[in-house]
Amino acid sequence: xxxxxxxAESRDLKTLEAINEEAIPANERCALSDMIATGADVLxxxxxxxxxxxxxxxxxxxLVYLAYFAVRKDLRSKxxxxxxxxxxxxxxxxxxxxAEHESPDIHCSNYATQIRRKEFYLRxxxxxxxxxxxxxxxxxxxxxxxxxFDADEFKAFSDYIATIVSDHIPNPFSVIAP
Numbered sequence: 001x002x003x004x005x006x007x008a009e010s011r012d013l014k015t016l017e018a019i020n021e022e023a024i025p026a027n028e029r030c031a032l033s034d035m036i037a038t039g040a041d042v043l044x045x046x047x048x049x050x051x052x053x054x055x056x057x058x059x060x061x062x063l064v065y066l067a068y069f070a071v072r073k074d075l076r077s078k079x080x081x082x083x084x085x086x087x088x089x090x091x092x093x094x095x096x097x098x099a100e101h102e103s104p105d106i107h108c109s110n111y112a113t114q115i116r117r118k119e120f121y122l123r124x125x126x127x128x129x130x131x132x133x134x135x136x137x138x139x140x141x142x143x144x145x146x147x148x149f150d151a152d153e154f155k156a157f158s159d160y161i162a163t164i165v166s167d168h169i170p171n172p173f174s175v176i177a178p
Contacts, residue, residue, distance in 0.1 A: 001084065023073065042054055069081070
């Protein structure tokens, strides 16, 4: 498995957009070409020479924000995603990599999936932060590749991202008193 940066002209972009369509819920999805156009890095996850998933990230100071992450449906639960996350952590050892996943809600029809996603990240090098965001009608838990999550930097990143993407802004809040 390898991770490779792609551009808007990449021959693999169409394949990755199809994975994006299949994997990311419509209300949360952004076209990868739009991500690239607004300054995000899109990284292809490859097995052999075949793209099997992607990671879309944004950089800000000492933070790498994992905006989107997906593996092709027929290849999930085969270790590809975990290896990709570990590769990402190794690629940016001095930075905190921050991601979000839906906060598990026992009343949701996809509760089991929410729990699996959370456990996946925790198994693969991420830590709970006790910080959350809420947008697009959904609450998300913030997780970080380091146990010492820098909430102030994430808040500054949120302000920065609002200047680029006006309709999808993380607004962090703590579930414990600071």
